[in-house]
Amino acid sequence: MRAAATDERRPQRPAVRTPADRRDRGTAVHDARRRRVPRAYAMLPPGQEASHDTQAGPLVATYLEAWLRRQALRVKESTLDLYRRDVALHFTPALGGRRLGDVRPVDIDALLTRLLQSGRSPTTVRRLHRELLSAFETATELGLMTENPARAVRPPARSRREMRVLSVDEARRLLAAAAGTPMHPLLYTALETGARRGELLALRWADVDLPSRELRVRRTIREFSGRGIVEMEPKTHRSRRAVALSAEAVGVLRQHRVEQGVRRLRLGARWREHDLVFPSGIGTHWRPSNMRRAFQALALGAGIESVTFHTLRHTCASLMAMQGVPITSISAQLGHASSAITYAIYAHVLPGMQHEAASRVASALR
Template identity: 30%
Template sequence: MTRGATAKGRQPNGASSIFHGKDGRWHGYVTVGTKDDGSPDRRHISRKTRPDVTKAVRELERQRDKGAVRKAGQNWTLETWLVHWVENIAAPNVSENTIDGYRVAVNHHLIPGLGAHRLEKLEPEHLERFYKKMQDNGSAAGTAHQTHRTVRTALNEAVRRGHLTVNPATIAKGPRVEEEEVEPYSVEEVQRLLAEAHKHRNTARWVIALALGLRQGEVLGMQWTDVDFELDVIRVRRGRLRPRYQHGCGDRCGRKPGFCPQKINTRRETKTVKSRAGQRPIGVPGELMELLRQHKGEQDREQKRARDLWTEKGYVFTSPTGEPLNPNTDFHKWKDLLKAAGVRDGRLHDARHTAATVLLILGVSDAVVDGIMGWEPGKSARMRRRYQHLTSRVLKDTADKIGGLLWGTDAIQPFAGAAASGTSRSPVPAELMLYVACLGGRRVPFLHRQHADEVVMQWGMDWPDHTAEIEEWDRGRWEYESPGGMHAIREVMPERAVVFHLRAVFLPGGQRQAATHPEEWSVPTWEFETDSYTNRTAAWRTVRRPGPVQEVEAHVRGTDKEAVEAAFAEACAQAVDRAQNPGKYGDTDEW
């Protein structure tokens, strides 16, 4: 009688069973759980020999005990699961643009290449060979990588629902995508683009892209209610969606849906921007606000000319009949603008990289950059690394022209408020300059020249035997060469005070040591001289000096001489006690 069998040779309820069938094969049944209707979920295994079926039964039992047996139900293939997932699970819960990407990956790549695989039989190696085949057949690495991300997302849902125990796409190595280095447009190129844009409709559309770095959808989805002319602020609330058309003629015109004379747009025009960080107010330069006012006036005149053909929807940038601009048309207008301005070819999104890089060069704080660009906390550092470029070309051009970045030179005088400066400039613009006060061996960076001048003058009077001078540094040099970095830069005038000091040293027995250094002195001190400055009337400490003698020092400093003298007695009393009882005090030097 086998182990676990009853006296009559019958296995207990729920136990696995193995028997030789009339078909000449060995069969095994393993209970792995309960079905949705409450009946036992018994899985069948068939092999030619008893050892083979026994091995398979034991393996299934181990999977059951680990909770790794897939859920009973429909026998999914990769094709049936992907179709179900993309249409019934993903489509109701993601944006239109996202589902478009999923459908391309599923219908054009995954189903033709891997769709026949049983879901539970799909292996990481199948996916990796498929990605390689895609690229061998001409697909870009980015396309293969997007396909990998899509199948990984779809199979994660299958795991969550119990149709798979392990997602092979999380194990498979996705195609490596080399991120292409983007070279932002130089200031000169931006100026040429702006000058050329002034000759076209919707001039401000391109100025917003280059100056503020808004995404294409954010600009095209902007409405006049989002523009506050009193506060000089634009509020980003929505993005323009790419239209998707279907035939309105019953597919009788013989053209693609987008070219059908009676085409029907099946999508909404805009959607709310994808994150809370994306919904943001942006301060707008006065020159750009003036340009928007001019644009509003021109649009009003277009509306009068169009009369009944005009469809008022409130968009800032429209077609000649008031309809929102098509993103595809907008893209081709950008290409035409580059060509007309004689500027190298580039993506429209490169304008966003340019705006982000300009903010970096201007020294705008990270928090403000994140707010302008619409980057979420937690992801913003990665996005800054991706969008902000410190190329030599950008640094040189910006250093030469940053003072009149977009409206301050002759190249863009068509815009209101533009004026060329005839004065000569430093190779490093004032916005990027730091004024470093060199005070003996100490360097203190100031944002404003007058603060550095005053500190150097006063410090030189206090310490006439020491060097006191000003050096001009650019911010990049200070950030990378100084120990304190950008956090050390002072934007306001530092405090200065005359600080009184009293000091005494006591030997281990408690007796006071004969003075070898001054025990009482006063010095004028700046707040950046942290080793001697205080703004308190009196502060004292006792500290055990290092070395074999183990003396204890009492030190008092403060801005009020009488308070310092009063505190000195208390400090000395503790120093004596500390010298006599070395185990009583921790060796700290806190004031």
């Protein structure tokens, strides 16, 4: 009878390895989780905190919505918009119906594999893996999961595909195709300065000092679905920068300002003044989506394929590197957070610079 009573006792929980590398009872870990659960409930919508299975946790979809609300207090709006899109398009459809505690590394690996097979780039899939890693790490810290399943999943290797850069001939053809249109001064400024699209579309005449041949990047714009255009701080603190202009660029911008003034007078009350250097046809912000379509049509008309507006930034940097401009100067011009980032992106053009440097040293020693 005692044996029967022993068999009916509640089975022991499996032993686990604690951070101190001691063997401890699973009940101790469970108790620790239970103590953290009240803090975790604060993330969940009203009514959800008592409705989920305390062993497996809330549904992934419910948790991710709570995680997004939490992230709204911690990240930039542009980053939050990206998180929301990825949750809606990828994470919720694939994992949303599962309980947090039921998500396994194999589930995440299968999701990332499907994304790669569907044509998503390794860079995109690596980003999605980082987002899942962050979301599940928060769940682990709050006691909603015992471990982060994304940690056991290896993301794809970085893509080694060389970036697209315009040749000098392609750049000239693109500018020639844009001649006489509002796109021409925008493209010329982009090719010379390497400024980002959002930085140029947010640029105001008050930021441009033509006599001093300088413009200052102080803001950028982003286009959000359902919200339209939003002005915001530049990407990094080094993105707030002064950019030198050539005499040719100053001439292009002077002529552009005259033509903009003529258009403003012609439209009269229909013109909405915002002091923008590269506005829409009525003076408001030029929507990045509209500008992108106009740019693609222009490039195709010039016989230039596989190009985006960001290609102009890469082209500017590559041309500077090939002309022997120091990497620190290129980094400052582009507003990169560090010279190391610039070096990593444009390493493919640096061998030519090194040969040129060696030749100059040899000439000096003759």
